[in-house]
Amino acid sequence: MALASDLLEQAKFLSLREVGRGRPRQASLRRAASTAYYAVFHLLAGEAASQASPGSPRGLRERVQRALAHETMKQAANAFQAANLPRHVASVAPTPVPQEIVAIATSFVLLQEARHRADYDLTEQFDRTRVQALVNEAEQVFRLWDRVRDTDDARVFLASLIFWKLWSK
Amino acid sequence: MARAATNRIARLQPGPRIATQGHYGPLEVVQVDLDTRVAKFRATSPEGPIGPETSVPLRMISPLSPEDNQRFWKMLADELMEKLGEEGRLPRFYKGISIATGDDSTGDPAVYVKLFVDSPKGAARDSTVSRWNEFAHLVQDRLLQLRLPRQPYVFLGAA
Numbered sequence: 001m002a003l004a005s006d007l008l009e010q011a012k013f014l015s016l017r018e019v020g021r022g023r024p025r026q027a028s029l030r031r032a033a034s035t036a037y038y039a040v041f042h043l044l045a046g047e048a049a050s051q052a053s054p055g056s057p058r059g060l061r062e063r064v065q066r067a068l069a070h071e072t073m074k075q076a077a078n079a080f081q082a083a084n085l086p087r088h089v090a091s092v093a094p095t096p097v098p099q100e101i102v103a104i105a106t107s108f109v110l111l112q113e114a115r116h117r118a119d120y121d122l123t124e125q126f127d128r129t130r131v132q133a134l135v136n137e138a139e140q141v142f143r144l145w146d147r148v149r150d151t152d153d154a155r156v157f158l159a160s161l162i163f164w165k166l167w168s169k
Numbered sequence: 170m171a172r173a174a175t176n177r178i179a180r181l182q183p184g185p186r187i188a189t190q191g192h193y194g195p196l197e198v199v200q201v202d203l204d205t206r207v208a209k210f211r212a213t214s215p216e217g218p219i220g221p222e223t224s225v226p227l228r229m230i231s232p233l234s235p236e237d238n239q240r241f242w243k244m245l246a247d248e249l250m251e252k253l254g255e256e257g258r259l260p261r262f263y264k265g266i267s268i269a270t271g272d273d274s275t276g277d278p279a280v281y282v283k284l285f286v287d288s289p290k291g292a293a294r295d296s297t298v299s300r301w302n303e304f305a306h307l308v309q310d311r312l313l314q315l316r317l318p319r320q321p322y323v324f325l326g327a328a
Contacts (some may be wrong), residue, residue: 019291071275078320082313106309113322116274129288129327133305136298 001046008138015131029126030118034132036138037115040108043145044073048158068162074112076164080105080157088167093156100144101153107137131162186213186233187242198241201227201248206315228317238270242280242319249311255313260304262287262297264328270319278319284308285328301325 012013018024049065078084083097114134117124148154160167184198197213199222206227211218215255227245232238246268258277265285273279286301293301305323312321 016292074275082316087208103306106306106313109320109322110309110322113273113279114324127327128292128300129286130325132293132298133302133325136295136302140302 001043004039004043004046005142007035007042008135008142009136011039011135013036015128015135024128026126029128029131032131033118033126033134034115036112036135040111040138040141041073042140043071044104044108044158044161047145047149050162051155051158052162064162070112073161074109074165076157076160077108078107079164080160081109086168089156089160093153098148098151098153099133100148101157104141104148105157110134111137111141142167178300183217184210184214185237185244187237188231188233192223198230198244201244203248203311203315205253211298227315235270242270243268245312245315246282248252249308253307253311260300260305262301263304264320273320273322280312280319280321282308282312282321282323283326284323287328288327311315 011032014028014035017028017032045065045068048068049061053061053064055061079089080097081102083095083102085093085095085097111134118126145154173252187196187198187208189196189210192210195213196210197218198208198210200209202208208227208230209222209224211222211229225293230241232241247268250259250263250266255325263284264287267283267285269281269283271279271281284301285307286304288297288301302325305325309321309323312323
């Protein structure tokens with residue numbers, strides 16, 4: 001997961017740029033917010049692809065990862081953050097959903113929305129307080145993920161990120 | 170009892186206008202209770218609310234306009250902050266709140282809550298940012314517990 005952790009490092013770097021030089025540039029703050037989301041996106045997408053696909057042949061896992069869709073991931077995360085899983089998912093996920101997974105799902109949804117606003121909504125001003133909080137949120141996801149990644153709940157969560165829409169058919 | 174009184178006194182201006190199943194005519198929310206997830210409303214007139222108060226679950230309420238929606242969520246947020254204050258869970262760095270409603274990036278109904286915090290001019294320390302986020306998570310959790318069909322997004326901002 002070198003890409004994910006490198007992105008997190010970059011998000012932090014950007015969030016702390018222009019300290020002591022008056023107001024930080026919007027470009028730095030917006031890229032920091034956006035990068036914080038992509039750090040978490042690649043962390044989870046990479047884990048989901050590793051779980052769903054073997055490492056051989058070369059390139060297959062990356063093709064699987066490419067199939068992950070932001071909107072589908074958000075829908076799945078929304079259900080986990082509300083700890084409100086449909087029966088077909090709950091039947092394989094022990095309940096209640098662990099707090100770590102709920103927190104990861106909540107942060108994912110929040111960071112995705114912030115990413116969208118940072119990249120497209122110029123009516124809104126970003127300040128360092130907000131952006132530092134978003135980067136801190138992403139860092140917390142990495143810490144929480146380390147604690148739960150080898151659990152059955154985490155495996156169901158990852159599978160949900162890929163298959164949520166297909167499962168609801 | 171004191172809490173209920175505060176709830177009313179704080180709302181001298183008209184409450185959000187709403188519709189709810191089985192009730193007709195202009196209606197106005199006069200009080201919300203986050204513990205029972207219930208709102209009280211009355212019929213409204215140009216002179217203000219009239220008639221008896223009626224209770225309805227929060228999830229059964231449909232604000233009439235985007236402005237009413239915003240006022241309804243402001244009412245919920247103000248009530249939540251009042252409650253957190255009573256519980257001793259309102260941190261000293263918290264300075265205020267703003268509410269905006271709309272659709273999120275995927276087109277779902279959303280409410281954007283911005284918590285203004287006392288922050289340093291430059292960068293804040295990680296431990297400080299973590300405390301801000303703990304508070305933001307608390308607010309987000311409480312709003313999610315209402316189980317209303319509007320996704321809350323809680324962000325932070327410099328006061």
